[in-house]
Amino acid sequence: AQSVTQPDIHITVSEGASLELRCNYSYGATPYLFWYVQSPGQGLQLLLKYFSGDTLVQGIKGFEAEFKRSQSSFNLRKPSVHWSDAAEYFCAVGAYSGAGSYQLTFGKGTKLSVIP
Amino acid sequence: DGGITQSPKYLFRKEGQNVTLSCEQNLNHDAMYWYRQDPGQGLRLIYYSQIVNDFQKGDIAEGYSVSREKKESFPLTVTSAQKNPTAFYLCASRPGLLVGYGYTFGSGTRLTVV
Numbered sequence: 001a002q003s004v005t006q007p008d009i010h011i012t013v014s015e016g017a018s019l020e021l022r023c024n025y026s027y028g029a030t031p032y033l034f035w036y037v038q039s040p041g042q043g044l045q046l047l048l049k050y051f052s053g054d055t056l057v058q059g060i061k062g063f064e065a066e067f068k069r070s071q072s073s074f075n076l077r078k079p080s081v082h083w084s085d086a087a088e089y090f091c092a093v094g095a096y097s098g099a100g101s102y103q104l105t106f107g108k109g110t111k112l113s114v115i116p
Numbered sequence: 117d118g119g120i121t122q123s124p125k126y127l128f129r130k131e132g133q134n135v136t137l138s139c140e141q142n143l144n145h146d147a148m149y150w151y152r153q154d155p156g157q158g159l160r161l162i163y164y165s166q167i168v169n170d171f172q173k174g175d176i177a178e179g180y181s182v183s184r185e186k187k188e189s190f191p192l193t194v195t196s197a198q199k200n201p202t203a204f205y206l207c208a209s210r211p212g213l214l215v216g217y218g219y220t221f222g223s224g225t226r227l228t229v230v
Contacts (some may be wrong), residue, residue: 006146009156030142034218037172041224041226042223043120043122043206043221043222043223043224044208044219045221046208046218046219046220049218062154071218088159089171090159094216094217094218101164101166102147103149103164104218104219106158106159107158108156108158109158
């Protein structure tokens with residue numbers, strides 16, 4: 001079965017600093033990978049996704065992520081963080097479950113705090 | 117604009133009561149999902165449905181029930197059998213049976229037992 005690990009529960013960065021959020025996945029085949037962002041009390045919004053091809057994918061709000069098959073990682077990056085980026089970030093892998101249905105499996109999230 | 121509407125945004129339940137959370141989508145998506153979110157535990161799958169009149173249990177289905185009588189609607193009932201229902205509930209959908217698509221999420225319902 002597939003799984004996702006986000007090693008960092010909480011990260012604090014200063015506004016204007018660079019950001020990298022880590023995500024490691026476990027899946028036997030080529031994965032479909034996603035990053036979502038959630039503001040407090042809101043639903044999840046898709047930031048970016050990787051299906052195949054170029055391993056560096058661009059998303060909304062200036063985010064990008066790099067797929068590294070050898071490391072089973074899909075880390076999210078942003079060159080310069082804004083105060084409005086403070087939120088919780090979820091990595092997810094899409095795959096077929098044992099019951100034959102396609103589902104996303106989510107990591108437990110990384111909460112990002114931004115210091116002005 | 118297309119999207120998923122969850123209602124109500126806040127819901128209060130007394131001990132022993134059943135309550136129903138609404139989820140409606142106008143995206144023409146086939147698959148719909150219900151997740152429960154607790155602090156530090158990420159998203160846990162309650163139920164999902166891939167087509168009308170069919171649904172499957174997720175990881176934490178005990179104490180919950182669903183129906184899928186219409187493509188647009190996937191209501192979740194939290195029954196009195198659910199021991200600790202206070203949580204944030206998220207509904208999601210995705211198009212068809214094609215792989216590779218992410219989910220579209222609603223804005224959630226916060227349920228509190230009083």
